[in-house]
Amino acid sequence: MAANPGKKLSEKDMLKEISPIGRFAQGDYVCECANCDRQFIGDKRATQCLACAMKSIAETSASE
DSSP states (O other): OOOOTOOOOOOOHHHHHHHHHHBBBSSSEEETTTTTOOOEEEETOSOOOHHHHHHHHHHHHOOO
16 A cells, blocks of 8 residues: 555555564464463564554664
């Protein structure tokens, strides 16, 4: 999907544009996060929820 500056994207479409992030990718499967054990909706191969993926990236960036 190409970015269209005149069109407002839904949250789901926005996640498709930026996925994957860490070990999170947008999808339609119920998954369990390996970090926090909460369920989330994501790709069938995703092992992190979006919040934990963002936290991991922030921690990695801060340590560099």
